[in-house]
Amino acid sequence: MAENAANFTFTSQNRPSLFEVIASRSLDDTLHPALQKVALFLATNFPKNFNWLGKYYDETFLALNCALQYGYLKNYDSTFSENFYGLQRVLDDGAPLSRHHRRISLLFAVLLPYFKRKLDEKASLYRLENADGCLRNNFEGRFKKLLIFSHSTFEVTWGLLTVYNYVKYMSYQTDAQLPILALIKVKLAYGDPVPEEPSFWATLLKGHFADLWQLNVLKNAITSTFEIMAFFLQFLQAWRAQQSNYSMTALPTVPPPVPDGKARNYQNKCPICLQHWKIPTVLPVSGYVFCFPCILRYLRENQKCPVTNLPAKPLDIVRLYDNE
Numbered sequence: 238m239a240e241n242a243a244n245f246t247f248t249s250q251n252r253p254s255l256f257e258v259i260a261s262r263s264l265d266d267t268l269h270p271a272l273q274k275v276a277l278f279l280a281t282n283f284p285k286n287f288n289w290l291g292k293y294y295d296e297t298f299l300a301l302n303c304a305l306q307y308g309y310l311k312n313y314d315s316t317f318s319e320n321f322y323g324l325q326r327v328l329d330d331g332a333p334l335s336r337h338h339r340r341i342s343l344l345f346a347v348l349l350p351y352f353k354r355k356l357d358e359k360a361s362l363y364r365l366e367n368a369d370g371c372l373r374n375n376f377e378g379r380f381k382k383l384l385i386f387s388h389s390t391f392e393v394t395w396g397l398l399t400v401y402n403y404v405k406y407m408s409y410q411t412d413a414q415l416p417i418l419a420l421i422k423v424k425l426a427y428g429d430p431v432p433e434e435p436s437f438w439a440t441l442l443k444g445h446f447a448d449l450w451q452l453n454v455l456k457n458a459i460t461s462t463f464e465i466m467a468f469f470l471q472f473l474q475a476w477r478a479q480q481s482n483y484s485m486t487a488l489p490t491v492p493p494p495v496p497d498g499k500a501r502n503y504q505n506k507c508p509i510c511l512q513h514w515k516i517p518t519v520l521p522v523s524g525y526v527f528c529f530p531c532i533l534r535y536l537r538e539n540q541k542c543p544v545t546n547l548p549a550k551p552l553d554i555v556r557l558y559d560n561e
Contacts (some may be wrong), residue, residue: 291548
């Protein structure tokens with residue numbers, strides 16, 4: 238009896254709170270859009286050197302994220318965001334992760350979000366086409382409408398399943414905090430105390446420059462840098478959420494694209510088909526107005542403005558409405 242009570246007490250103390258799990262997921266979701274802002278800045282301001290980064294950002298992030306998560310899973314049995322909150326992945330019975338489970342965890346932590354982002358982008362694009370009446374009543378059009386419906390149904394179902402799993406976890410009916418973790422028979426627990434290593438920043442400030450070349454100190458420096466970046470990303474996310482409550486008049490004025498001398502050649506007509514606009518649509522990165530079908534088709538294939546070659550994606554376009 239006492240042994241069971243002691244075991245229950247240890248298990249309860251080693252169960253992470255739901256807030257830590259949700260915060261870890263939030264940090265994971267922040268990495269992709271935060272680095273995308275950097276990639277977009279480089280591709281827009283230095284198109285000759287970084288134009289490829291705007292076009293292949295998802296694949297570049299996939300490679301970087303794979304290397305990051307592999308390193309953390311190998312050394313800490315946790316992903317980057319989980320380690321940031323002191324969490325660690327263990328098997329259902331509390332045993333350490335095997336090599337097999339590390340590989341599965343890496344696949345679910347890296348590849349699954351990549352394919353989900355691609356699917357979300359496709360579904361958003363098809364919704365845009367459907368709203369503008371560009372989906373015909375043929376096989377392709379019906380397939381796209383089916384994908385829109387299936388995507389919406391899946392999002393609602395998965396959201397409800399996640400909430401249901403949260404309720405089960407809080408009521409001690411399951412040890413897996415997320416449906417994905419339950420699927421691969423893994424759960425999150427508090428990580429074991431790590432022996433304190435010499436701090437890179439403390440060593441640097443004390444002037445012990447000879448010790449900076451030690452492997453443990455450099456490893457600590459890299460880890461600390463990632464943690465500081467993670468905190469900075471979350472701070473920016475909270476700041477942007479607060480900024481969104483301001484009135485439109487408080488927002489800074491966005492300067493228009495710089496005229497390049499080509500605009501007069503496309504006055505009142507689409508630069509692609511050279512006809513008067515059909516469903517006028519602007520590409521904000523360059524300021525040119527196109528036909529909706531023309532620019533949508535072009536961006537799918539080329540991922541750049543057809544006039545200025547600045548990087549752009551189909552979801553960047555903005556439909557213009559007039560009263561004519």
